[in-house]
Amino acid sequence: MKIELIERLSQQSSHKTLLCVLDGLGGLPGPAGLTALEAAATPNLDKLASVGSQGRTLPVGYGITPGSGPGHLALFGYDPLEYEIGRGALEATGIDFVLGPDDVVARGNFCDISGNGVVTDRRAGRQSTDITADLCRLLSQIKLSDIEIFVLPVREQRFVLILRGPNLSALVSETDPQIEGVSPSVCRPLTGSVEAERTASLIRRWVNAAHDLLEERDQGNGILLRGWSTRPNLPSFPKIWKTRAAACAVYPMYRGVASLAGMDVINAGASLSEQIQEISAQWDSFDFFFLHYKYADSAGEDGNFEAKVQAITDFDTYVPELLKLNPEVVVVTGDHSTPAVMSGHSWHSVPTLIAGRHVRPDQQVNFGERAAISGELGQFPANELLPIAFAHADKLAKFGA
Amino acid sequence: MKIELIERLSQQSSHKTLLCVLDGLGGLPGPAGLTALEAAATPNLDKLASVGSQGRTLPVGYGITPGSGPGHLALFGYDPLEYEIGRGALEATGIDFVLGPDDVVARGNFCDISGNGVVTDRRAGRQSTDITADLCRLLSQIKLSDIEIFVLPVREQRFVLILRGPNLSALVSETDPQIEGVSPSVCRPLTGSVEAERTASLIRRWVNAAHDLLEERDQGNGILLRGWSTRPNLPSFPKIWKTRAAACAVYPMYRGVASLAGMDVINAGASLSEQIQEISAQWDSFDFFFLHYKYADSAGEDGNFEAKVQAITDFDTYVPELLKLNPEVVVVTGDHSTPAVMSGHSWHSVPTLIAGRHVRPDQQVNFGERAAISGELGQFPANELLPIAFAHADKLAKFGA
Numbered sequence: 001m002k003i004e005l006i007e008r009l010s011q012q013s014s015h016k017t018l019l020c021v022l023d024g025l026g027g028l029p030g031p032a033g034l035t036a037l038e039a040a041a042t043p044n045l046d047k048l049a050s051v052g053s054q055g056r057t058l059p060v061g062y063g064i065t066p067g068s069g070p071g072h073l074a075l076f077g078y079d080p081l082e083y084e085i086g087r088g089a090l091e092a093t094g095i096d097f098v099l100g101p102d103d104v105v106a107r108g109n110f111c112d113i114s115g116n117g118v119v120t121d122r123r124a125g126r127q128s129t130d131i132t133a134d135l136c137r138l139l140s141q142i143k144l145s146d147i148e149i150f151v152l153p154v155r156e157q158r159f160v161l162i163l164r165g166p167n168l169s170a171l172v173s174e175t176d177p178q179i180e181g182v183s184p185s186v187c188r189p190l191t192g193s194v195e196a197e198r199t200a201s202l203i204r205r206w207v208n209a210a211h212d213l214l215e216e217r218d219q220g221n222g223i224l225l226r227g228w229s230t231r232p233n234l235p236s237f238p239k240i241w242k243t244r245a246a247a248c249a250v251y252p253m254y255r256g257v258a259s260l261a262g263m264d265v266i267n268a269g270a271s272l273s274e275q276i277q278e279i280s281a282q283w284d285s286f287d288f289f290f291l292h293y294k295y296a297d298s299a300g301e302d303g304n305f306e307a308k309v310q311a312i313t314d315f316d317t318y319v320p321e322l323l324k325l326n327p328e329v330v331v332v333t334g335d336h337s338t339p340a341v342m343s344g345h346s347w348h349s350v351p352t353l354i355a356g357r358h359v360r361p362d363q364q365v366n367f368g369e370r371a372a373i374s375g376e377l378g379q380f381p382a383n384e385l386l387p388i389a390f391a392h393a394d395k396l397a398k399f400g401a
Numbered sequence: 402m403k404i405e406l407i408e409r410l411s412q413q414s415s416h417k418t419l420l421c422v423l424d425g426l427g428g429l430p431g432p433a434g435l436t437a438l439e440a441a442a443t444p445n446l447d448k449l450a451s452v453g454s455q456g457r458t459l460p461v462g463y464g465i466t467p468g469s470g471p472g473h474l475a476l477f478g479y480d481p482l483e484y485e486i487g488r489g490a491l492e493a494t495g496i497d498f499v500l501g502p503d504d505v506v507a508r509g510n511f512c513d514i515s516g517n518g519v520v521t522d523r524r525a526g527r528q529s530t531d532i533t534a535d536l537c538r539l540l541s542q543i544k545l546s547d548i549e550i551f552v553l554p555v556r557e558q559r560f561v562l563i564l565r566g567p568n569l570s571a572l573v574s575e576t577d578p579q580i581e582g583v584s585p586s587v588c589r590p591l592t593g594s595v596e597a598e599r600t601a602s603l604i605r606r607w608v609n610a611a612h613d614l615l616e617e618r619d620q621g622n623g624i625l626l627r628g629w630s631t632r633p634n635l636p637s638f639p640k641i642w643k644t645r646a647a648a649c650a651v652y653p654m655y656r657g658v659a660s661l662a663g664m665d666v667i668n669a670g671a672s673l674s675e676q677i678q679e680i681s682a683q684w685d686s687f688d689f690f691f692l693h694y695k696y697a698d699s700a701g702e703d704g705n706f707e708a709k710v711q712a713i714t715d716f717d718t719y720v721p722e723l724l725k726l727n728p729e730v731v732v733v734t735g736d737h738s739t740p741a742v743m744s745g746h747s748w749h750s751v752p753t754l755i756a757g758r759h760v761r762p763d764q765q766v767n768f769g770e771r772a773a774i775s776g777e778l779g780q781f782p783a784n785e786l787l788p789i790a791f792a793h794a795d796k797l798a799k800f801g802a
Contacts (some may be wrong), residue, residue: 063788067801347792379779
């Protein structure tokens with residue numbers, strides 16, 4: 001659905017919509033021939049399925065394996081091929097850094113450089129997060145004319161570098177050569193614009209200063225930069241949908257993507273129970289809640305089928321508590337599939353469930369990949385899920401007379 | 402899927418993909434209420450279906466009956482509405498003529514023209530291919546300044562005319578009036594460009610010279626030209642997909658379409674057995690094999706339901722031999738439906754099957770139109786089939802972080 005059309009048709013509504021994202025929900029059969037979702041004990045989701053409609057969402061497109069960024073953009077109603085979040089921007093977002101409109105950001109690695117200037121280890125032996133944090137503090141001393149600079153640790157050898165100031169451009173080349181045994185690349189402008197020339201020159205100065213500060217070290221004596229990007233220009237979710245939207249996620253990256261879309265982030269502890277308490281406490285302040293649950297994906301990424309089954313089983317036990325909040329529309333889906341057998345994201349469609357007033361029921365009484373094949377919603381692009389959900393919440397006016 | 406996205410995400414892989422196209426595979430129920438595919442004895446395809454995913458492909462769009470050109474372009478991943486092969490170009494390709502970048506080509510008919518210059522039979526009584534070949538040799542004598550000219554027989558009264566040289570244009574009108582009882586039309590430029598003016602003038606001179614050479618004849622004393630076109634500008638399949646692609650087809654037109662897409666054509670005899678031998682011999686040289694099997698379509702075109710059943714039954718007996726090659730991904734589909742009851746192509750979707758690593762199974766144990774309705778792949782555009790198949794072959798990197 002085109003966002004312009006949504007903006008034209010959307011209207012305020014007192015009905016509340018709860019979007020539950022079980023990260024990496026979809027899967028492939030495990031040892032007993034069932035997927036993790038099919039194998040999990042999900043009496044509460046099954047009950048929802050029996051009164052709701054099921055279907056299968058395609059996050060990006062046929063055969064395309066989505067990253068978490070595009071997977072969530074699609075669930076928020078954005079076409080992920082139209083709106084991309086750059087890698088640097090996603091990394092900054094993942095540590096709760098709020099990118100400004102003038103920021104240019106890269107992902108950085110500390111690396112090892114030999115006496116003759118060659119990269120010998122692109123990851124500096126995966127040095128500890130503590131060491132990286134110390135080195136980021138050291139590099140924060142570097143000053144460049146009128147530019148504000150942030151050097152922030154992420155995890156292990158990874159950090160982000162943010163340049164803030166007018167007339168900067170992300171159209172500059174990466175310094176990470178992607179292989180070892182060669183020197184770091186020199187940052188160059190990728191276009192002939194004054195901004196790109198200037199930014200590349202600033203980055204070269206910063207890299208030289210960084211290497212001067214690090215040169216006495218045996219390990220982590222170099223830095224590599226890639227994924228230059230700016231804050232993505234996402235149209236505002238609350239504005240498009242005329243809604244008050246809240247995001248509740250334990251992991252910063254998901255809060256970050258929601259925040260880039262203009263949702264309010266509501267903080268919570270690390271457990272699902274605490275998340276639900278927080279949503280409950282804020283129930284009257286918002287019309288739309290995005291609840292992110294990470295552990296189905298984590299288990300899938302680890303190739304741990306049983307842990308994925310358990311993560312889904314665990315989620316199911318909290319469904320009654322969520323339903324007590326009495327949302328008019330409940331959506332249960334994932335941002336992509338993460339089959340344990342593949343130990344990673346995959347292109348497979350994602351089982352998806354909508355329950356609420358005016359749902360047209362199908363004949364499925366269990367929530368799962370096979371059941372979803374014959375579900376009422378069919379197979380459809382994930383960025384169409386929100387229009388369907390919000391239609392059930394009376395949030396879309398009639399098109400045409 | 403946009404080709405730009407595929408080019409960005411595609412990567413080399415050691416996994417091999419085998420695309421089996423049973424031309425005109427889809428159908429409508431015959432005398433016993435089953436389609437030809439459902440009625441055929443297909444124990445091997447059924448076994449593949451029971452471990453694979455089924456679905457239904459739409460070659461061009463809802464309600465659109467595809468020609469063989471667009472049908473195959475879609476299977477090769479091109480949007481057939483974006484990339485068209487002109488009729489002249491398709492006809493030339495169908496006789497193994499390799500079109501050059503400077504070529505302008507038309508389909509020709511020999512026709513009968515009366516004393517007063519009126520077309521009395523647009524097909525010259527469907528004169529024999531031998532006569533047409535003789536006349537093509539005769540017309541090859543015509544010379545036009547710096548233009549190279551090819552006049553090549555196709556079948557019965559049909560031939561192709563190719564003009565090769567700089568500054569030619571296909572934006573010229575047809576000389577075939579499409580009805581009898583009127584004179585052949587005079588070729589005119591369709592735009593004001595110098596190239597179109599010049600090309601139309603050259604064609605008028607060629608037509609006049611041809612009529613002079615043919616005027617003594619009782620039959621086949623005129624020619625009609627239509628479908629002016631140039632070589633289609635298809636992005637290279639091997640480049641888009643970073644793959645070594647081979648096409649094995651008995652009929653020249655299918656080799657031709659594959660060749661226009663940049664695939665290598667591997668020759669084989671006229672039988673499926675010989676085709677499989679050839680693919681086997683070349684197995685290590687390619688990552689992707691397109692195997693074309695014509696006879697399901699031929700039988701459908703002839704309105705011969707039993708022959709179509711037999712053609713599919715015959716194909717099935719060779720499936721074990723194909724599987725012995727051990728491709729990681731096997732696709733079985735058609736380029737369009739050819740219901741025997743319609744004696745021609747139709748707009749109906751095409752039953753489609755993917756087997757391979759990481760396929761999400763459905764509950765179908767037979768390959769057929771009805772089973773495909775409840776298949777895991779759903780109904781989807783045929784040009785999305787290859788991205789799905791290649792995802793299974795590890796040929797598509799993750800999109801976004």
